[in-house]
Amino acid sequence: MAQSVVYLNFNGSCKEAMHFYQHCLGGQLELQTIGESPMASYMTHEPQHHILHSVLTSGNTTIMASDMVHGDKATSENGYSICLLCESETEINDLFDKLSEGGKVIEKITTTPCGALFAML
Numbered sequence: 001m002a003q004s005v006v007y008l009n010f011n012g013s014c015k016e017a018m019h020f021y022q023h024c025l026g027g028q029l030e031l032q033t034i035g036e037s038p039m040a041s042y043m044t045h046e047p048q049h050h051i052l053h054s055v056l057t058s059g060n061t062t063i064m065a066s067d068m069v070h071g072d073k074a075t076s077e078n079g080y081s082i083c084l085l086c087e088s089e090t091e092i093n094d095l096f097d098k099l100s101e102g103g104k105v106i107e108k109i110t111t112t113p114c115g116a117l118f119a120m121l
């Protein structure tokens with residue numbers, strides 16, 4: 001069964017926001033800047049200090065976040081996402097097919113440079 005995780009988007013303030021959440025919730029925080037990632041050479045137009053991906057894990061609570069915003073800025077329409085962490089490629093394909101019906105596909109299922117499968121609706 002897929003796990004549902006909150007995914008937040010920020011306009012350059014992700015690091016500060018995630019440290020705030022860690023301060024409030026405790027737990028383990030992982031931050032990866034654009035410059036530290038395998039994507040750095042592909043994303044030269046983005047500020048290299050911005051957060052590409054972060055994860056805060058505290059007990060059963062997981063919050064993920066990024067400074068990567070689709071469009072000009074984070075708004076109520078694009079300021080958050082639901083991230084589904086699947087257990088298999090079959091589950092990813094099945095959920096993608098179901099969730100994309102009547103929806104807008106932003107990115108089809110692709111393999112990222114780190115080997116993970118990723119899609120966005």
